Amino acid sequence: MSGSEFGLDRVVRLFGFDPLEGFQLLDAAALDRGQLRPRLHTVIARVDGPDAVSRVKETLLKVYPDDYPAAIGEWADGSEGGKVRTVPLRELDRPPFGVPSLVYLKAGLDDGLRRTSFDRLYEIVGILRSPNGCPWDRAQTHQTIRQNFIEETFEALEAIDTGDVAGMREELGDVLLQILLHCRMEEEAGTFDVYDVLGELHDKLIFRHPHVFGDAAAGNPDEALSNWEAMKAEEKRRRGDASRTSVLDGIPKDLPALPRAYKLQKKAAKVGFDWPNLAGVFAKIEEELAELKAAAGESPERSREELGDLLFAVVNAARFLRVDPEEALARANRKFAERFRHIERRLAESGRTFDQTNLDEMESWWLEAKSGEPGS
Structure with missing residues (x-):
């Protein structure tokens, strides 16, 4: 039974609150944490049985303390009056619990009630x-x-x-x-x-989700992404954004170089500027590596140029392999740090410093750390 079926005036009289202070009437069947406003008097209707009251209690405890007073209002069929009993919120679902029932929580001004708001x-x-x-x-x-x-x-x-x-x-x-x-x-x-x-x-x-909120279809993540990109392009068309004239526009200039390279290649690939297969990508990596080796004896500027080309080619391989290059490098960084710390622990256990070891011993500890990693 809803609050309207009870009559809002009867609900107000039953629980004795002033509606001008602000109140909300919520449906137990659709109750969600995001609806709760502790600074308002709150009435929850259609609490129709043990399962419903348990769900209501669980949701309320996400916002209110477990000792917060919860009033249960009940009407017998055909009765003009009603009865109210108040329990700590944690006991809301303890019997007896008649149906149909309303649950009421008094407006609270304690800032603690608003800490999740x-x-x-x-x-x-x-x-x-x-x-x-x-x-x-x-x-x-x-x-x-x-x-x-x-x-x-x-x-x-x-x-x-x-x-x-x-x-x-x-x-x-x-x-x-x-x-x-x-x-x-x-x-x-x-x-x-x-x-x-x-x-x-x-x-x-x-x-951008016409397959969820509209009539479009998306049977898999790729189709959903295609819908997203199409609607994104439609947004730009509607805005008449004439400032973006290049396919490569829209990539933040301050984006770190690795993800920026990935996005540049991805945008270019969408219009067909791409390697036909992974073999071509690997061939390009080998070509750039050879050029870097040739530049190694020359100026730092030339080496920097060739190293950049090699890194760009490696990012291309990551894109073809559907691997995020930033995440891949971050994992490699963490792996290196953990293995190196293992070397430091081994040194500490032996009471020595780096000056008192050698590369062969450190390499053995490195391999020891590697062998203990998942999947090794």
Whole structure:
């Protein structure tokens, strides 16, 4: 039974709250954490049985503390009045639980209830930037925190690459903070705010997924990506973006060289400028390696030029093999670091330093570390 079937006036009288303070009426069958606003009086309708109340309790506990008062309102068939009993939220699903029932949570002003609220987080960023906020935060500009954005992003990537779940949770929060700071700066300038960013992203995701939100079809990831690229091109056409005249436009100039090379090759390949097969790519790598060897005895400038060509050719091989070259190199870096640390541990165990060992011994420890790796 819904709140409207009970009658909202009866619901208000039953639980004794002032609707002018703000309230929300939610459906237990579709209850989601993102709907919950603890600063509003909250009524959840159609809590129709043990399974429903268990789901409601599980969702509420993601936002409210387990001892938060939860009121259960019940009406007997044909009854004008109702009865209310209040229990700690953790006991919400303990019997007896009559049906149909409503669950009510009083509006709470405790900031602890809002710690998982996006609005509250953005509000805190605004406070930090306000005249009475933090002097450091107030002094920042887009440019002064630009490097912070880069560093936080790489720290998040490291947590992802190493499977550090706790680190991911922390570092993704740091990345989110950078985004909110940039949004707040533009809000102060009167250009846009974080909600404009959310709205634009909302529209983009729906528009570029016609196979989900429209009538298009996508039976596999490649078809889905094709739809995405087609809709992206349609967006540009509608905008009449005349500033982009090259197939290679749209790749950030500040992108690190390795992923930039990958994207340049990928864009060129889309219009047919590509090797016909992997054999041609490997032949090009051999050609560039030979040129690098020939340049080794010449000037550093020539060596740099040939080394760049070789690296570019290797990126081409990565693209053909469907391997992210940045990720591949990052894995190689981690592998090297772990093996080298194994050498350091072996030295420490023997009470020696690098001056007291030799390359052959270090190589044996290196191979020892390698043999202990998964898949070796």
